[in-house]
Amino acid sequence: MSAAAAEIDGVRIDRQGSVLHVTLSSAGNRNAQTPATWRRLAAAVDFVTHEVRVVVLAAEGVSFSAGLDRRMMSVEGIEGEESLLTLADHDEEKVDGFIRGAQAAFSWWSQTPVLTIAAVQGHAIGAGFQLALACDLIIAADNALFAMRETSLGLVPDLTGTSSLVRRIGYSRALEICATGRFVDAEEAVRIGIANYQAPLDQLAERTDALVESLLTAPAGAVRELKSLLRAAEDNNPADQHLAERIAQTRRLADLRAAMRG
Numbered sequence: 263m264s265a266a267a268a269e270i271d272g273v274r275i276d277r278q279g280s281v282l283h284v285t286l287s288s289a290g291n292r293n294a295q296t297p298a299t300w301r302r303l304a305a306a307v308d309f310v311t312h313e314v315r316v317v318v319l320a321a322e323g324v325s326f327s328a329g330l331d332r333r334m335m336s337v338e339g340i341e342g343e344e345s346l347l348t349l350a351d352h353d354e355e356k357v358d359g360f361i362r363g364a365q366a367a368f369s370w371w372s373q374t375p376v377l378t379i380a381a382v383q384g385h386a387i388g389a390g391f392q393l394a395l396a397c398d399l400i401i402a403a404d405n406a407l408f409a410m411r412e413t414s415l416g417l418v419p420d421l422t423g424t425s426s427l428v429r430r431i432g433y434s435r436a437l438e439i440c441a442t443g444r445f446v447d448a449e450e451a452v453r454i455g456i457a458n459y460q461a462p463l464d465q466l467a468e469r470t471d472a473l474v475e476s477l478l479t480a481p482a483g484a485v486r487e488l489k490s491l492l493r494a495a496e497d498n499n500p501a502d503q504h505l506a507e508r509i510a511q512t513r514r515l516a517d518l519r520a521a522m523r524g
Contacts, residue, residue: 289323
């Protein structure tokens with residue numbers, strides 16, 4: 263079963279069976295992001311129905327995402343949207359609300375109980391890098407280049423990417439990559455833990471589909487419980503995590519028993 267694709271503000275959302283495909287579709291501007299992009303990405307969580315088990319984030323064109331639309335860094339900005347420069351004229355509450363709204367486009371990818379995968383080709387810079395990091399798993403094409411360039415603009419990464427990056431590669435490596443703004447190629451990304459796999463560019467979609475199929479083999483309930491359990495392990499002390507394991511397993515045993523009786 264395939265749900266009809268809905269394309270709004272440079273983001274196409276299409277469900278095919280148990281897989282939801284979210285595609286950045288503004289290839290002409292290398293999928294540069296605007297507040298409209300973020301609103302659409304934030305709304306994608308509403309398409310994660312009970313039937314969905316995996317969400318795949320991909321992009322059209324030569325780049326996954328070149329990051330923030332540079333018009334957002336001009337006084338003129340984008341018609342109908344707040345420029346980052348004019349945003350600075352508002353009080354802290356207004357600035358905080360704007361950033362909080364943008365972060366909603368990034369935070370749900372790890373918080374949703376289903377598994378999320380980013381398939382990255384070409385440049386993933388700034389907001390693009392943070393969007394990929396928001397997903398549970400990353401497959402990088404062999405031409406992928408990741409970079410966190412916010413500091414070169416006098417800013418800091420603020421789209422949930424700092425915690426995601428530190429969890430993946432540790433504080434010291436994350437600091438060096440963000441402070442220098444250098445590019446990390448696909449080979450290094452896999453070696454240090456940013457990405458899970460590297461694939462030839464012409465096989466990126468095929469390798470992504472293969473990963474999706476492997477993730478669909480285990481029962482949905484077990485995988486959802488597993489994701490929640492592993493996410494909690496990042497913050498829990500050992501005793502709390504052991505308790506979480508016992509609680510999760512109790513639920514799984516109850517579900518298995520109910521299925522046998524049914």
